[in-house]
Amino acid sequence: MNRLNREQLAARVARDIPEGAYVNLGIGLPTMVANFLPVDREIFLQSENGLLGMGPAPEPGQEDPELINAGKQPVTLLAGGAFFHHADSFAMMRGGHIDICVLGAFQVSTRGDLANWHTGEPGAIPAVGGAMDLAIGAKQTFVMMELLTKQGASKLVERCTYPLTGLACVSRVYTDLAVFDLGPDGATVVEMVDGLTIEKLRELTGLPLALAAPRG
Amino acid sequence: MNRLNREQLAARVARDIPEGAYVNLGIGLPTMVANFLPVDREIFLQSENGLLGMGPAPEPGQEDPELINAGKQPVTLLAGGAFFHHADSFAMMRGGHIDICVLGAFQVSTRGDLANWHTGEPGAIPAVGGAMDLAIGAKQTFVMMELLTKQGASKLVERCTYPLTGLACVSRVYTDLAVFDLGPDGATVVEMVDGLTIEKLRELTGLPLALAAPRG
Amino acid sequence: MIDKGFASIDQAVADIFDGASVMVGGFGTAGMPDELIDALIARNVGELTIISNNAGNGETGLAALIKAGRVRKVICSFPRQADSHHFDARYRAGEIELELVPQGNLAARIQAAGAGLGAIFTPTGFGTLLAEGKETRRIDGKDYVLEYPIHADFALIKAQRADRWGNLVYRKTARNFGPIMAMAAKTAIAQVAEIVPLGSLDPEAIVTPGIFVQRVVQVAPGAAH
Amino acid sequence: MIDKGFASIDQAVADIFDGASVMVGGFGTAGMPDELIDALIARNVGELTIISNNAGNGETGLAALIKAGRVRKVICSFPRQADSHHFDARYRAGEIELELVPQGNLAARIQAAGAGLGAIFTPTGFGTLLAEGKETRRIDGKDYVLEYPIHADFALIKAQRADRWGNLVYRKTARNFGPIMAMAAKTAIAQVAEIVPLGSLDPEAIVTPGIFVQRVVQVAPGAAH
Numbered sequence: 001m002n003r004l005n006r007e008q009l010a011a012r013v014a015r016d017i018p019e020g021a022y023v024n025l026g027i028g029l030p031t032m033v034a035n036f037l038p039v040d041r042e043i044f045l046q047s048e049n050g051l052l053g054m055g056p057a058p059e060p061g062q063e064d065p066e067l068i069n070a071g072k073q074p075v076t077l078l079a080g081g082a083f084f085h086h087a088d089s090f091a092m093m094r095g096g097h098i099d100i101c102v103l104g105a106f107q108v109s110t111r112g113d114l115a116n117w118h119t120g121e122p123g124a125i126p127a128v129g130g131a132m133d134l135a136i137g138a139k140q141t142f143v144m145m146e147l148l149t150k151q152g153a154s155k156l157v158e159r160c161t162y163p164l165t166g167l168a169c170v171s172r173v174y175t176d177l178a179v180f181d182l183g184p185d186g187a188t189v190v191e192m193v194d195g196l197t198i199e200k201l202r203e204l205t206g207l208p209l210a211l212a213a214p215r216g
Numbered sequence: 217m218n219r220l221n222r223e224q225l226a227a228r229v230a231r232d233i234p235e236g237a238y239v240n241l242g243i244g245l246p247t248m249v250a251n252f253l254p255v256d257r258e259i260f261l262q263s264e265n266g267l268l269g270m271g272p273a274p275e276p277g278q279e280d281p282e283l284i285n286a287g288k289q290p291v292t293l294l295a296g297g298a299f300f301h302h303a304d305s306f307a308m309m310r311g312g313h314i315d316i317c318v319l320g321a322f323q324v325s326t327r328g329d330l331a332n333w334h335t336g337e338p339g340a341i342p343a344v345g346g347a348m349d350l351a352i353g354a355k356q357t358f359v360m361m362e363l364l365t366k367q368g369a370s371k372l373v374e375r376c377t378y379p380l381t382g383l384a385c386v387s388r389v390y391t392d393l394a395v396f397d398l399g400p401d402g403a404t405v406v407e408m409v410d411g412l413t414i415e416k417l418r419e420l421t422g423l424p425l426a427l428a429a430p431r432g
Numbered sequence: 433m434i435d436k437g438f439a440s441i442d443q444a445v446a447d448i449f450d451g452a453s454v455m456v457g458g459f460g461t462a463g464m465p466d467e468l469i470d471a472l473i474a475r476n477v478g479e480l481t482i483i484s485n486n487a488g489n490g491e492t493g494l495a496a497l498i499k500a501g502r503v504r505k506v507i508c509s510f511p512r513q514a515d516s517h518h519f520d521a522r523y524r525a526g527e528i529e530l531e532l533v534p535q536g537n538l539a540a541r542i543q544a545a546g547a548g549l550g551a552i553f554t555p556t557g558f559g560t561l562l563a564e565g566k567e568t569r570r571i572d573g574k575d576y577v578l579e580y581p582i583h584a585d586f587a588l589i590k591a592q593r594a595d596r597w598g599n600l601v602y603r604k605t606a607r608n609f610g611p612i613m614a615m616a617a618k619t620a621i622a623q624v625a626e627i628v629p630l631g632s633l634d635p636e637a638i639v640t641p642g643i644f645v646q647r648v649v650q651v652a653p654g655a656a657h
Numbered sequence: 658m659i660d661k662g663f664a665s666i667d668q669a670v671a672d673i674f675d676g677a678s679v680m681v682g683g684f685g686t687a688g689m690p691d692e693l694i695d696a697l698i699a700r701n702v703g704e705l706t707i708i709s710n711n712a713g714n715g716e717t718g719l720a721a722l723i724k725a726g727r728v729r730k731v732i733c734s735f736p737r738q739a740d741s742h743h744f745d746a747r748y749r750a751g752e753i754e755l756e757l758v759p760q761g762n763l764a765a766r767i768q769a770a771g772a773g774l775g776a777i778f779t780p781t782g783f784g785t786l787l788a789e790g791k792e793t794r795r796i797d798g799k800d801y802v803l804e805y806p807i808h809a810d811f812a813l814i815k816a817q818r819a820d821r822w823g824n825l826v827y828r829k830t831a832r833n834f835g836p837i838m839a840m841a842a843k844t845a846i847a848q849v850a851e852i853v854p855l856g857s858l859d860p861e862a863i864v865t866p867g868i869f870v871q872r873v874v875q876v877a878p879g880a881a882h
Contacts, residue, residue, distance in 0.1 A: 022643050044597070047830075048760065049684045049830050049833055050684075050832055051829075052641045053635075066687045066829040066830060067687075067829045068687050072685040072687075077635055077829070079630050080595055080596075080630040080631055082599055082638040082641040083635050083636055083827070083829055084638075084641060085832050085833065085834070085835065085836040085864070086684075086837060087547075087764045087765060087767070087836075089764070090547075090761030090764045091546055091615060092641075093548075093761060094548035094549070094779070094780065095545070095547050095548035096548055097615070097643050118786070123749075124737075125736060125737040125744075125748055125749075126736075126737070126755075126786075128757055128760070128787065129735040129759075130734070132761075132762075132781045132785060133759050133761030133781045136780050136781060137781070164785045164786075165785065166785070167800075238868050260868065262868070264535065264536075265462070265608055266459075266605050266607050266608050267604075268866045268868055269822070269860075281461060282462045282605060283462075283604045283605055284460065284462050288460040288461075288462075293604075293860055295855050296856055296858075298858075298863040298866040298867070299602070299604055299607055300866060301539075301607050301609070301610065301611040301612055302459075302612060303540060303542070303611075303772075304866075306536030306540065306772075307768075307771055307772035307840060308866075308868055310536055310554070310556060310772055310774070311771050311773035312773055313868050313869060314868075339524075340512075341511060341512040341520060341524075341530075342512070342530075342561075343509070343510045343511055343513075344509055344533075344534050344562065345509050346509070346534070348534040348537075348557050348560060348562065349537070349556045352558075353536070353555075353556070379560065379561045381560065383558065383559040540774070544777075547765065548779075548780060549777050549778060549801075550778035550780065550801035551796055552778070553775035554773075555775065569775065569776075571775040571805070634862065636827070636864075637859065637862035639861075
């Protein structure tokens with residue numbers, strides 16, 4: 001069974017982002033997707049701290065502490081990029097102007113509920129940032145994550161046990177083992193890594209997964 | 217009895233506008249106030265169609281059809297002026313950032329209700345523009361008007377009979393005969409033209425007007 | 433390569449359909465996208481809902497669209513003007529529905545649509561005819577009216593310069609409703625005086641980022657199309 | 658002549674009082690008004706309510722204010738960070754109250770305050786812990802939470818250039834919350850790298866018109882005060 005590594009997973013997500021898409025990449029693993037976007041496609045990266053047309057990391061020594069992304073890493077601005085304030089930035093998100101948002105997750109339910117902001121552990125200091133706005137705002141919210149926890153539990157679940165970020169907001173989940181489409185009728189397996197079967201995947205997740213018809 | 221003419225009335229209002237005030241002058245008579253603002257005071261004129269720091273009318277031949285005031289007359293922009301969009305412009309108003317708004321009126325009630333947008337005549341096509349936003353948004357709303365209609369009826373009334381623009385929003389009324397402060401307790405006469413008495417003013421308006429204590 | 437520039441103004445409005453809701457920028461004639469409206473008139477679609485501050489002046493622009501009988505409903509703040517005779521006639525004949533909205537509420541409702549809000553409590557209009565039948569609420573001792581966002585299928589706006597990504601800057605008070613209408617419409621179409629190379633607009637001074645603009649078309653001042 | 662420029666940063670914050678609500682701009686360290694915060698710390702007022710995206714990093718800025726025990730409550734979206742140990746300690750000790758707000762709701766509520774709205778229905782947070790106990794409503798098939806505006810007595814923000822009327826332009830992503838906090842506070846105080854003569858800022862490119870700014874103070878990068 002060929003588990004995708006982080007780079008392969010980022011590359012897999014990048015493949016599904018079409019030219020001209022307005023995209024917000026969440027903090028952490030999703031940020032890596034930027035490195036795999038095909039150079040022949042113009043794709044607009046938005047960062048919710050107020051920039052659109054985000055470019056790659058600057059050359060060493062060229063960092064500008066006032067030009068950062070939502071993960072507070074130094075970035076650059078492409079020609080054609082723009083700056084704006086936080087209310088306009090989240091209007092882009094909440095108003096449905098972003099085509100695709102890619103987020104990490106602790107858990108995703110088969111109908112698309114997302115849990116990615118808080119483990120709910122006693123004593124943990126909660127912090128939400130833009131997670132809830134990102135989850136429900138974009139036209140499509142993709143999640144990328146490893147399918148199983150280190151303990152082997154499925155993070156794709158019937159019902160999230162962690163505190164929710166948003167309800168029925170995730171349309172697609174990219175994992176190291178398979179890609180799933182989510183919706184009111186549950187999860188459908190769109191693709192699997194070589195050597196994996198739908199039966200094995202059902203066993204790993206404990207879910208009654210449907211299998212998408214093969215594409216023409 | 218020395219009725220103030222339109223220029224005198226505008227000058228009287230202008231006298232009460234302090235340096236540094238952010239002011240919106242309504243369409244019509246209030247626009248004239250700009251001509252009488254003391255040149256030694258910096259006063260910021262806002263026009264709700266998107267400019268702050270409005271200057272006087274341009275020299276003939278210098279008109280720019282894209283630089284107009286809310287009355288759609290050509291204006292100029294002072295050094296230090298700024299342009300902005302309509303939502304930001306009305307945020308200035310509704311958010312209480314404008315210090316003084318000066319409006320005309322059909323009627324004003326003694327507790328400060330304003331009627332200035334619609335005569336309510338059958339068949340009249342209604343048009344409100346920014347009147348309702350202006351009426352209730354500024355820190356202080358001044359009205360300037362002739363006290364009496366051509367038929368001799370008082371436009372300062374116990375209760376407006378025309379459709380309202382806003383409730384309890386006018387704090388002060390400047391008329392050709394007297395200046396009134398309005399509030400929950402009714403109208404107080406702040407000043408009268410030479411030759412007018414409070415008794416005569418009560419008779420003209422039919423209102424139980426209070427008289428302000430003379431200023432120290 | 434993404435290029436939102438359209439070669440012809442007719443193509444830019446080619447998919448505006450019968451019954452569409454169309455925002456039209458401008459305050460009086462400043463910022464009025466006359467050429468886009470002319471192209472829309474030429475398309476011969478009807479039953480339009482127009483969202484704009486005014487309802488047309490004289491014989492051109494919105495007034496011409498109304499004269500041509502293409503408009504079913506107008507949502508605006510100030511329809512009645514000295515030279516709004518085409519609107520007046522259609523309205524008096526019962527051929528046009530009017531939703532009158534205070535200008536600041538119009539702006540706030542358009543902005544709310546662009547920002548994805550479900551409704552807003554605004555103080556403007558409370559206690560007046562224009563709030564009749566609407567939900568109200570007292571919040572912190574002040575009275576508010578509940579108003580809903582205004583979305584549209586299309587926005588026709590006028591800006592000064594654009595690039596191929598749809599970034600826009602405006603000119604003076606022609607800016608007015610342009611930026612918020614671009615945000616509130618599914619398809620925002622901007623006519624501009626000039627399309628400039630990518631990177632020539634100052635990223636600090638772009639008023640409407642391209643994400644809010646789907647099409648731009650260059651219109652030489654006064655040019656026929 | 659109106660000159661909103663203050664000669665010293667200490668004077669600019671001299672009337673911030675015990676128990677005041679203070680908005681603090683910045684996202685991480687970008688746009689954080691460090692020198693204004695230092696001046697506030699020097700004033701020795703307490704029981705402050707701080708509205709900011711974060712709750713301080715490391716040892717400077719907001720973190721130092723919290724360390725000094727001046728903060729009673731924090732309204733923010735993201736208090737917990739690798740180096741937010743001063744907030745963490747005070748919070749765990751029960752010495753600081755936290756109101757956690759999704760970042761976009763924080764921005765929208767601040768903007769609503771500046772714009773004079775009474776409340777807004779926002780979709781963000783619906784069905785989550787952060788909407789518990791809040792009024793909700795289904796509008797056009799979508800669920801929303803009712804959220805109230807966030808006003809403040811003061812806003813401390815950082816901009817790049819100002820003129821004596823308080824017009825501001827920002828620099829890159831340091832803009833973030835500055836423009837909307839200036840609108841939402843009774844007294845907005847901007848530290849800027851440069852105060853330029855009136856008329857030198859492009860009126861098309863002014864981001865925050867002076868009406869929203871009460872005080873500006875020039876702070877040389879890295880200067881002591």
